[in-house]
Amino acid sequence: MKKYLSLILLLLQSVASHAHVGSSGVQMQAQAGVYKVLVSVTPPDVIPGTAQVSVFIENGEPQKVSVRPIYFYSGDKGAPTADPLSPVAGGKGQFQGIVWLMEWGSSSAQITIEGKQGKEELIIPVVAVSTAERSMPKGLGIGLGIVGLLLFLLMITTIGASVSDGLLKPGQSLTAARKRKRWINMGIATVVCSLILYGGSSWWDSWAAEYRQWLYKPLNAKTAVVEADSRRVFQLKIDTTNWDRRLKGSMLSTLIPDHGKIMHTFLVRTPGLDAFAHVHPDRKDSLTFEAALPDLPAGKYLVYSDIVQYSGFAETIVDTLVIDPPKAPAKVLAALSEDDTYITTDPLDAPGRAPMGENVVICGKPGTKTVFKDGSYAIWEGKPDKPLEAGKPYQLNFEIYNPDNSPCFPEPYLGMLGHAVVMRSDGSVYIHLHPSGSYSVAAEQSFESRISDTAHVAKWPKPDVFRDSIDRHLAKLAAMPTVDREIFLMQEMGMYKVTESGMTGMEHGTRISFPYSFPKSGRYRIFLQIKRNEKVLTGAFDVKVADPATL
Template sequence: MHAGLRITAFTAALAATFGTAYGVGEALDPVIDDATPTARHDTHPGASPEPESGPGDGEGDGGHGGHEAEPAGGLQISEGGYTLDLATARVAAGKRSELSFVVRDSAGRAVTAYQREHDKELHLIVASRDLGTYRHLHPTRAADGTWSIPVDLPRAGGYRVFADFTPAKKGAENLTLGADLAASGPYEPQPLPAPRRTAKVHGYEVRLDGALRPGRAGELQLTVSRAGRPVTDLQPYLGAYGHLVALRSGDLAYLHVHPNGEPGDGTTKPGPDVSFTATAPSTGTYRLFLDFKHEGKVHTAAFTVRTGTPGTPAPSEEPATPHDDTSGHGH
């Protein structure tokens, strides 16, 4: 993945077209257990961030000038002469299925050459429209250009699939193409969890400080601890100490950022703090997913966040309780 901010928005699709009911299932607490993105990124690891405000209450104004959000993109299945051809449009909830797709060029040919970014040629995100299920996957490419990976989506409902890649063609830009996926089963929509500052996952506690602001850059700092002690030996995961993805509730506008700094740059420490500079595409409610690696395992902590507007209440300090695992990582 390109090493900075990127924002992608797309319109919601109707699940009813499949002739059966879909359920988004049980909504999560701001915790998603152990698991494992994308148009353009603007902030590169190691670059000096321009936060509007430092970690804290996240409600004040002032600070450095912000970055305007890029025009919405990525709701397209085709962009820049490339098309996401999703062979798997429907799966059964709770059953292991093979997800396969091809990226085609303007002539309809399967793309077979990609630039490697963050150790992979292509990154795949699968998220349910209720934001209760999140997968960061790394499929395998066959010689003919077909990508595939097993998936097991625990709850029925509508999903969005994002393919994040950069073609090997000289001068090609990083792209994120999106397509809809459905998981059949009973339909039981649930609301998002309330905003909270802390999330617990597999014995770890992650605290979120800072503000996600519409149209202006702000700093988000996530602090990882376990058993009340700061975790100071985070491990690199895909070339970074943490990856943060935000999805806007409603249309799943997509925001992806990498941390300020990277392993081996001489200044970035392996925890407990991982900071990001991010700009929200608009006001609204977002679900944030932080991937971090410790002791050989990747974990995902999740938060519900409302963008900073006058009168917006601060997230509750009440700790969340762990919930069923609905996140996943794949290779």
């Protein structure tokens, strides 16, 4: 088992992609004026590179859609001109194209829609980092090497001939002096060409070394369960060993809250994915974060912690954690934050075999329902025995019902009407979804502020002052009554506006939709979270995803 977990951790660290894990594509569902828009951006794994952009406009009459990159460092003033997206033949309201991402770091794609209903813009955060190195095919390398050697010899012989054979008149033969001059010039040419090749090789090696230095390296952290005041505490300490200050700097002091929390942490027991917790560790210092540990069953857990930098650069910190049985009974639940929650459910490979208890739910699948612990339930629209297709964009639609089968209108939870965590069975894919999409709302807000800023170069705040101001803001949020806090978060994130007649903005109904594209085939578990009667409820669904060629 230890060897198995080591392999999982190695796999997670090798695929840990900036925001989320193993799922680099970004989806956004938004209302841009009268246009209801679904945007999908697939960033490149090498920078500079091209990101694939797809836009689907559900209503209105769009005539032109364009896209341009905006980098946090240079802002709107330093952004290039927009490139048009091409209409998809036979696809009403669908546009596709590419956008070049030239700068490493926090980036975004600004979408401009022009049509009969006017001109609207929206911005979708994109983390632009290099995560791969391209290797030359062996056959091509051998071929280019042979051609290069021939050109090298041809250059030397040509220079030698230019001072000997090339100067002969018809019928003349080379003299000893000219032969000597030819060999001298060929020797000089050999030295000069060799120096040129050496200089080019050194330049290339230097450039490649610099590129490798800028390859994205995920944050490392050590997680543990510690005892504090007769209760168990989850603790995360970020590891700064061998930290390159040029790349990271003081970023940990300039984190910004997302959905009112400085960190979102998910713990999922492996290998069955049969225990799940969503907690929000508080910042104790720049490197240490802590939260009360839920009453989770003992076992090995995959840990995913989401943070967002001031620049809008979102990252997921990955680790594994062993939770042992408590040494003595403790009232752990009383110490949990009202926004923290956990459940246990049936193992992925043994459906229906879940121990009964207060926080136990039974997994469903597409077309079936999952009952929450208060008797309300969710139905995932779809066919239960039909696999989904990898790489295809989906709207994951869930209908919510009260225990008496009447439609249920969920209450806001951390400023959203629903949250979902998607995980592949081996943990190699993890993503935290919202009805707005798979991007960080805090990152979107950062870019909106940056665009309104006319500075050509981003101004970085003083780390200590900024951290203190964020901590005061978080303390103020925590002291608010729940309803006031949720209204504040909804309006702060710009997703909804609260009026006397209710909420406006994104749809508020009994259906919650999450736009997502499963990156690869496999077995997945989806943890759905809503809020009802001021209680956070969590359900679980399983689904199989297949490669398009096998369907």
